[in-house]
Amino acid sequence: MTNSPVDRDILIIGGGIFGAAVAYELARHGLGERVLVLERLQPAAGATSRAAALVTMVRDDAAQIALARQTFRTIAELENEFSEDIGRRTVGALHVAPASHLATLQARAEKAATQGIACTWLDQTAALARAPWLAPESFDHAVFFPDECYVEPYLFATALLRAAVSLGVRSETAEVTRIVVEAGRVWGIELADGRRRAASVVVNAAGAWANSLSVDLGLPLPMAPVRSQYWISEPAPIFPRDGAIVLMPAIRAYARPEVGALLFGIRERQPAVADARTLPADLGGFVFDPDDADGWANLAEGADELTPYFPALETLGIAHYLTGPSNYTPDRQLVVGAAPQIAGLFVASGCNGSGISFAGGVGRLIGELIRGATPFVDPLPSAPGRHGNFDPYSREFLAACAAARAQKTSG
Numbered sequence: 001m002t003n004s005p006v007d008r009d010i011l012i013i014g015g016g017i018f019g020a021a022v023a024y025e026l027a028r029h030g031l032g033e034r035v036l037v038l039e040r041l042q043p044a045a046g047a048t049s050r051a052a053a054l055v056t057m058v059r060d061d062a063a064q065i066a067l068a069r070q071t072f073r074t075i076a077e078l079e080n081e082f083s084e085d086i087g088r089r090t091v092g093a094l095h096v097a098p099a100s101h102l103a104t105l106q107a108r109a110e111k112a113a114t115q116g117i118a119c120t121w122l123d124q125t126a127a128l129a130r131a132p133w134l135a136p137e138s139f140d141h142a143v144f145f146p147d148e149c150y151v152e153p154y155l156f157a158t159a160l161l162r163a164a165v166s167l168g169v170r171s172e173t174a175e176v177t178r179i180v181v182e183a184g185r186v187w188g189i190e191l192a193d194g195r196r197r198a199a200s201v202v203v204n205a206a207g208a209w210a211n212s213l214s215v216d217l218g219l220p221l222p223m224a225p226v227r228s229q230y231w232i233s234e235p236a237p238i239f240p241r242d243g244a245i246v247l248m249p250a251i252r253a254y255a256r257p258e259v260g261a262l263l264f265g266i267r268e269r270q271p272a273v274a275d276a277r278t279l280p281a282d283l284g285g286f287v288f289d290p291d292d293a294d295g296w297a298n299l300a301e302g303a304d305e306l307t308p309y310f311p312a313l314e315t316l317g318i319a320h321y322l323t324g325p326s327n328y329t330p331d332r333q334l335v336v337g338a339a340p341q342i343a344g345l346f347v348a349s350g351c352n353g354s355g356i357s358f359a360g361g362v363g364r365l366i367g368e369l370i371r372g373a374t375p376f377v378d379p380l381p382s383a384p385g386r387h388g389n390f391d392p393y394s395r396e397f398l399a400a401c402a403a404a405r406a407q408k409t410s411g
């Protein structure tokens with residue numbers, strides 16, 4: 001076994017959106033020459049390239065709004081300072097609900113007002129102009145957040161990495177098999193080819209696989225990979241390309257335009273969850289439920305609730321079904337921060353299905369913690385060690401993570 005020289009002493013494991021965002025943030029603060037990103041496949045090969053990629057600020061939790069707001073700033077930097085085009089479409093998000101769920105919309109509008117997020121109530125005609133596929137009788141109230149957007153997630157992650165590399169970061173294709181800890185401090189990492197690399201800082205941004213590098217350190221991460229999924233309809237004239245993102249909180253569903261078609265997702269009542277140890281490195285061909293590999297049973301289950309909003313679902317064909325793992329946590333907080341009792345180890349994970357929205361904020365927060373700067377949001381709620389020692393692979397824990405997704409109604 002050989003040890004590599006310490007020419008780069010900040011190692012980031014994972015080239016998904018979180019690893020890329022941390023690298024970018026460190027590089028912007030002059031640490032690029034110290035950073036090495038280790039990705040075993042290609043950048044964004046994991047959950048990132050599968051995302052529906054809604055980038056939304058409107059949420060219940062003020063700290064999470066701050067994380068998402070930072071993502072909008074990061075996107076603006078990439079576009080303005082690095083001339084990157086990440087496919088951003090600022091079409092706004094329309095939240096619609098029947099009278100029985102008016103309080104949900106009111107709470108969101110009030111939260112937006114206190115957080116300085118633009119927001120306006122629309123009458124039905126104005127709402128339907130932004131989403132002509134919606135059935136008028138399916139909703140009584142509509143509130144519109146004009147600044148919400150969606151992006152192309154592969155382009156977002158690779159733009160972050162390109163910008164980071166232009167500022168000195170290096171990126172390598174390599175599989176990390178172990179994070180090495182000595183005397184309560186991170187020593188470095190071990191690679192699949194047997195090499196070891198010393199480091200003063202290691203960031204575990206290994207997505208759905210992060211627990212496999214963490215449990216053996218006595219740091220089980222409070223999250224599990226839960227199936228996220230969406231469908232894309234056939235194209236139809238009722239889906240204008242500049243149509244709004246639509247959130248339907250009463251049925252835990254969302255939709256957005258996708259080049260003349262509609263991309264839509266429904267959070268099922270009992271989402272499938274995986275034991276992270278069984279996830280293959282390459283998600284191509286991986287299915288959570290071999291009995292429903294094409295997602296038809298799931299779509300049938302959700303169709304009862306969705307069809308009243310989206311009647312064309314009954315007649316339109318489905319062109320694509322896409323699924324992948326998102327790390328959900330029972331308390332719906334992220335898993336982002338410093339490891340307790342292991343100096344130099346940081347975790348950037350636990351996205352709760354919103355990692356694209358949170359990426360800029362997560363990158364900034366981890367960057368601040370590594371640099372010893374004052375964090376812009378309180379890192380305590382997302383502390384990686386907050387559950388103490390427990391079994392992250394137990395059936396009970398996996399069920400609690402799946403339940404968190406079943407209850408999700410935000411973007």
Ligand SMILES: Cc1cc2nc3c(=O)[nH]c(=O)nc-3n(C[C@H](O)[C@H](O)[C@H](O)COP(=O)(O)OP(=O)(O)OC[C@H]3O[C@@H](n4cnc5c(N)ncnc54)[C@H](O)[C@@H]3O)c2cc1C
Nearest residue numbers: 014016046047048052053054176207324351354355356357
């Ligand atoms: C179907 C679906 C829809 C979604 N829709 C949205 C949405 O609309 N909006 C939103 O904000 N979020 C959405 N998400 C969530 C979002 O995709 C994730 O939160 C985000 O991509 C997580 O990024 P990550 O970097 O943590 O993980 P990943 O993208 O999975 O990156 C982890 C990387 O680590 C690498 N890796 C793992 N282990 C090792 C190792 N040992 N050595 C080296 N490399 C390793 C992997 O190859 C991978 O590239 C969706 C997710 C899915 C699946």
